[in-house]
Amino acid sequence: MAENDDYRTVIREDEDGTRHIAIVRRDPETDQLTDDQIITDLQEWRAKREQPERERWPMPRPFGEWLMATKPGPKGPCPECGCYGLRRGANPAHPDDEKVICTNSNCEACPWYSG
Numbered sequence: 001m002a003e004n005d006d007y008r009t010v011i012r013e014d015e016d017g018t019r020h021i022a023i024v025r026r027d028p029e030t031d032q033l034t035d036d037q038i039i040t041d042l043q044e045w046r047a048k049r050e051q052p053e054r055e056r057w058p059m060p061r062p063f064g065e066w067l068m069a070t071k072p073g074p075k076g077p078c079p080e081c082g083c084y085g086l087r088r089g090a091n092p093a094h095p096d097d098e099k100v101i102c103t104n105s106n107c108e109a110c111p112w113y114s115g
């Protein structure tokens with residue numbers, strides 16, 4: 001890779017051998033950050049991205065009764081799978097915390113997603 005002065009490459013290796021590589025565009029703001037800060041920022045950003053709020057709970061049974069008892073979700077398709085199975089439902093462990101969920105078990109936004 002050609003040397004590029006516009007970017008700063010930060011490499012840090014943890015004690016367990018895990019390598020973190022961050023490439024940031026040089027600007028007055030990032031120039032003030034230490035290598036550690038850049039890596040930490042990157043890790044925080046990744047953690048947020050990789051852990052959207054995904055609750056897992058078993059498919060309600062009987063499903064037909066659950067459907068009758070819950071309200072439909074927002075109009076329009078599920079943003080993840082495109083199906084029209086959005087409903088408002090709550091994790092049985094937190095019945096008061098109603099959320100929009102997808103009812104397609106092939107969709108990761110579905111609490112009983114089976115993979």
Ligand SMILES: [Zn+2]
Pocket residue numbers: 078079080081082083102103104107108109110
């Ligand atoms: Zn879906």
